[in-house]
Amino acid sequence: MFTVGLPHQPSQPVSRRWRITGWLLAAVWLFFLNIPLLTALHQPEVWRRVLGAVTLVAFGVLYVRVFEWARGRRQAHRTIPRGRAWTALAALLALGLAGIPGTEGDWLTTLVFVAAAAVFLLPLWESLLVVVLAALTPPVTAALVPGWEAEGTVVFAVVLASFAMFGVSRLAQRNAELQGAQQEIRRLAVAEERARTARDLHDILGHSLTVVAVKAELAGRLLELDPARAATEVADIERLARQALADVRGTVGAYRGVSLATELAGARSALAAAGVAADLPETVPSLPAERDELFGWTVREGVTNVVRHSGARRCEIRIDPTAVEIRDDGRGPAGDPDAAGHGLVGLRERARRLDATVTVGRPRDGRGFLLRVTLPDDGRGTTG
The missing domain is CATH 3.30.565.10 (Histidine kinase-like ATPase, C-terminal domain)
Known part of the structure; x- marks a missing residue:
C-alpha cells in the first residue's frame, strides 16, 4: 500500500517486477482480514462458511484491483473519476455486508479497507465523510444489534489507516507533481538545445554562405578580366565551403568553438x-x-x-x-x-x-x- 509514493518515471514503462511488487505490497495488508475469515471458517453451517470465505476473497481481490487501478492513474498523472471511485467503494461495502452471515460482527474489519480506499480515491471532504461514517459504524451497530460487541480496535484501525493513507496519497500527489516538473525541465532542456543548435547553424551558415555568395559574384566578374584572380577567389570559395561544413559538423557534435x-x-x-x-x-x-x-x-x-x-x-x-x-x-x-x-x-x-x-x-x-x-x-x- 505504501508504494504509491515510490519514484517513477512516467515516460518509461513500468517493469514487470515493479508491477508484481505493487500487487504484493497492496495484498499484504489483507492479512488483517484473517479475523473475519477465521470466524467464517468456524461457522457450523456449510453455507455460512462458504459465503463468508467467498465474500472475503472477493473483497480482497477487488480491493487490490481498485488500489492498483488508482495507483496506475496517479502514476500516469490522470485524475480518478469520482463516479468510478464511488462505485468501487460501494462494491467493497456491499461485499463486506454480504458476508455478515458468515463473518458476523467481524465484518466490521472490512470498514478499515473501505475508509483507506476512500482516502486514496476521493477528494478530501468526501473521503472525510466516509471515514467518519466508517468510524461510527462499530459503536452504532454494537448498540443496535444484540450480541455484537463494540469494536474499539476497529474504530482505532479505521482512523489510523485513514491517516496513513492520507499521508500516502499526499506523498503520491507531490511525487506526481515532482515528476511533472522533471518532465517539464526535460522538455525545456530539449527545446533550449534545439534553439541553440538552430541559432548556431544560422550564425555559421549565414556568415559563411554570405561570404561564399559575395566571392562567387566577384569571381564571376573576374573570369574575363583577371582569370588568375578569379581562380584565387574560387579556391577561397572552396575553402570557405569546407570550413562551413566542418563548422556544421562541429555544431552537431557540440565541439565547435569560435575565437x-x-x-x-x-x-x-x-x-x-x-x-x-x-x-x-x-x-x-x-x-x-x-x-x-x-x-x-x-x-x-x-x-x-x-x-x-x-x-x-x-x-x-x-x-x-x-x-x-x-x-x-x-x-x-x-x-x-x-x-x-x-x-x-x-x-x-x-x-x-x-x-x-x-x-x-x-x-x-x-x-x-x-x-x-x-x-x-x-x-x-x-x-x-
Missing part, C-alpha cells in the same frame, strides 16, 4: 571580397574564453550584416577588453534597426549569459550603422 582572432581574419577576407575597405585591429586583447567567444560571434554577425545588407564602402571594428564595436558607413538593415533578426536574437542570447549589453542602430552622428556589445568591467578583461 575572436579567427573571426577577425575571416572578416578581413569577407570585407575585401565585398569591396568594403576594412579598418580592423592588428592585435586583440587577451580575454577570458567566454568573452573571446562572445566577441568572435559579434564580429561574425556584424560583418555578415555589413556584407549582406549595408551597401557600405567602409567598415571599422574596434575592440577593447570590455567591448567590441562594428561600424560602417552604409544604410544598415532595412526596416527597424532594433528588430530581432535571427542573428541578433542569437547574439543577444549569448550576451545575456555574460550580462552584456547589445546595441544596434545608427551612431550618434547619424551616419552608417553600429553594432556594439558591451560587458560589465569586472577586472577580468585583461587577464592572460
